[in-house]
Amino acid sequence: MSAPDLLVVGAGTMGAWTAWHARRAGLTVHLVDAFGAGHPRATSGDESRILRAAHGADRLYPSWARRARAQWLELGDAVGERLFVETGVLWFGRRPDGFEAASAGTLRDLGIAVEQLSGPEVRRRWPQIALGDDEFAVFEPEAGLVLARQAIRRLVERFVAAGGTFEVALVRPPDAAEGGDRVSVVEIADGRRLAAGAVVFAAGPWLPRLFPDRCGPLIRITKQDVLYLGPPAGDPRFEAGSIPCWVDYDAAIYGIPAVEGRGFKVAPDQLGRPFDPTEGERLVDPETVRIGRGYVRRRFPALAEAPVVETRVCQYESTPDTHFLIDRHPAWSNVWLVGGGSGHGFKHGPVIGETVVGLVTGRPPDPAIGDRFALGRPRQPEPGVRTAGHEG
């Protein structure tokens, strides 16, 4: 194989979309993943991910989410499958000055559809949701869910059909001892060497292991448990189409309606314990079940006794302020580090991919981004734009 213009390491949402946009821009591109596209250890490998525009007072992520939404829809149209499901997203709130109210104001300003609903209004529209009279909800009708694993697989297939190449292999980090300010060759675990004009490491939760000095201090990997509850037989009230995705930011928990025959997804959103994405055993903690059930009992009383029918263990790769990492490696001018999804990166994959390809090909970056995603920028722990307002 002659040396491609670009080698992308990692076929999660960030790497696969980077590979796609680079190919579309006319580059020759080789995409490599250690385990394949949409595999169960990848952070992008779960059944579903929420796509929402609400990010509190932040204005960049809502516009990214809308641009990304158009691309997920376009991908679905191109491959003839429903990959984005417009369920809407319902944010439960209590505080008039909280994340939800700030989000509603921002979305209105940006012309993105949003409604503010009282507790009784929510109960009228979705009687299966128990929202108190002292609570309210912010509803984003055009938000929804992406069928994550399926979408990543289709994207990689489309990339290959468009002339990209893909292989399953473990890439070693560049060798600093080789010197120079460019990396022309990377080594594969089987000893082969791959040459490329530029290399993007979009290695998700493996970035700290690949680049311990640069990414170790910045990105923290935590175990995140997800439950799927089984609604009663013949009960459609918890399926996509009957109930939106939902987020309780202050209570640090969110969920996704049953879709494609799976259960009603419930995910407590406190940061879990440190986790190894390769070797970690993916068994949920009893504490997660206790927290999930406790919340569901109050909020969705018809599911109070619903059994856990499936579980999944994922991991967050979080930066302190929940902003992503998209930057050039300080030692090598043609190596790029992309990751730090921080529990909200999946939906933005299409725009992250465009942004990375812009940087690699020397396009001037969007001034609205500033240094938000820079490697060297000091980052303070912030409540952040994930679906939880405080950390465990």
Ligand SMILES: Cc1cc2nc3c(=O)[nH]c(=O)nc-3n(C[C@H](O)[C@H](O)[C@H](O)COP(=O)(O)OP(=O)(O)OC[C@H]3O[C@@H](n4cnc5c(N)ncnc54)[C@H](O)[C@@H]3O)c2cc1C
């Ligand atoms: C429980 C949970 C819920 C979430 N919910 C949402 C949500 O609702 N909405 C949302 O937008 N985001 C959500 N996120 C966050 C989102 O899933 C992540 O930000 C995103 O998937 C990260 O994608 P990535 O491409 O950076 O990493 P990954 O998907 O992990 O991809 C990295 C890839 O790199 C490969 N790789 C690593 N090292 C090497 C190597 N040396 N050689 C070759 N290949 C390598 C891996 O095999 C892997 O496939 C959630 C995350 C979790 C855990």
